[in-house]
Amino acid sequence: DAGITQSPRHKVTETGTPVTLRCHQTENHRYMYWYRQDPGHGLRLIHYSYGVKDTDKGEVSDGYSVSRSKTEDFLLTLESATSSQTSVYFCAIAPPDRDNEQFFGPGTRLTVL
Amino acid sequence: GQQLNQSPQSMFIQEGEDVSMNCTSSSIFNTWLWYKQEPGEGPVLLIALYKAGELTSNGRLTAQFGITRKDSFLNISASIPSDVGIYFCAGQGYSGGSNYKLTFGKGTLLTVNP
Numbered sequence: 020d021a022g023i024t025q026s027p028r029h030k031v032t033e034t035g036t037p038v039t040l041r042c043h044q045t046e047n048h049r050y051m052y053w054y055r056q057d058p059g060h061g062l063r064l065i066h067y068s069y070g071v072k073d074t075d076k077g078e079v080s081d082g083y084s085v086s087r088s089k090t091e092d093f094l095l096t097l098e099s100a101t102s103s104q105t106s107v108y109f110c111a112i113a114p115p116d117r118d119n120e121q122f123f124g125p126g127t128r129l130t131v132l
Numbered sequence: 133g134q135q136l137n138q139s140p141q142s143m144f145i146q147e148g149e150d151v152s153m154n155c156t157s158s159s160i161f162n163t164w165l166w167y168k169q170e171p172g173e174g175p176v177l178l179i180a181l182y183k184a185g186e187l188t189s190n191g192r193l194t195a196q197f198g199i200t201r202k203d204s205f206l207n208i209s210a211s212i213p214s215d216v217g218i219y220f221c222a223g224q225g226y227s228g229g230s231n232y233k234l235t236f237g238k239g240t241l242l243t244v245n246p
Contacts, residue, residue: 052233061220061238062175077233109174119163119182119224121234123174 022046023124025110031130038097040127042110044090050113051093052121053077053085055106062109068093100131135159138221138237145211146245153240154205155221163224164197164204165234170217178219179206211244218242 022045032038042051053065054077064077066085074085082104086094097104107128111121138155145151155164163182167175179190181197181204188195194207204223208215221237 059238062222062236064233067233111174117180120165120177120180121222122177123167126172126174 023110023112023122025108025124025127027127028125029128031132032100033132034101035099038100038129038131040095040108040110040129042093042095042124044093044112046112046114047090048112048114049090050118050121051087052111052113053083053093053095054109054111055079055104056109056126057106065095065108097129100129102131105129105131136221136223136235136237138240140240141238142241142243144243144245147211147213149211151208151211151215151242152205153219153221153242154203155223155237156203157223157225157235158202159225160201161204161223161225161235162201164195165222165224166193166195166204166206167220167222168217169220169239175220208242211242213244213246216242216244 024043026041052067054062056062063079065083068074068087084096107126109126110124113121136155136157165180166178168178169175179188179195184201185199186197192209218239218241220239222234224234
């Protein structure tokens with residue numbers, strides 16, 4: 020158990036509404052990541068963080084923003100959700116002594132109608 | 133960007149059979165990871181490889197880091213029904229300042245018939 024929780028676990032929303040997904044860790048690890056998983060595409064990195072207030076873009080960052088005001092929380096925001104953002108979203112952390120290894124949360128299934 | 137080609141895309145095997153899957157890349161990687169994902173859950177790390185030629189086992193699972201640093205394989209011996217799931221490879225490459233970003237293969241779906 021990597022000590023990662025994601026909330027909500029499931030969400031249905033409408034196009035154009037803002038959505039925020041939360042990733043919470045209990046280990047105070049520095050590195051945190053947000054991925055989306057879609058059929059035929061595997062896991063793709065959206066944004067990542069290497070410390071409080073330190074974030075950077077991944078390969079599919081358009082339409083997403085992130086914030087990390089506390090070590091334990093990494094928030095992913097869809098400012099105006101679109102149907103193409105229907106996906107399963109995973110948060111991951113990397114422990115300091117094995118920072119090439121990432122450990123994943125349980126995921127959030129988001130449906131945008 | 134870096135890409136991983138994972139094969140096969142799916143496998144249907146009988147319980148007790150051995151399984152082999154692999155990942156290849158045109159780029160060099162300095163770390164290879166293998167994950168398993170079951171329905172409705174997040175990927176779980178199975179094996180991590182850090183050195184070219186390294187062979188590592190975890191129970192019935194064995195993985196190797198290719199000598200060229202461009203490939204890796206995962207073997208599962210004597211498969212059982214609970215081996216069912218999607219297996220992903222992931223690599224971290226020599227991209228200096230990559231902040232430990234991983235590139236993932238698209239997965240191998242394993243089905244085991246009892």
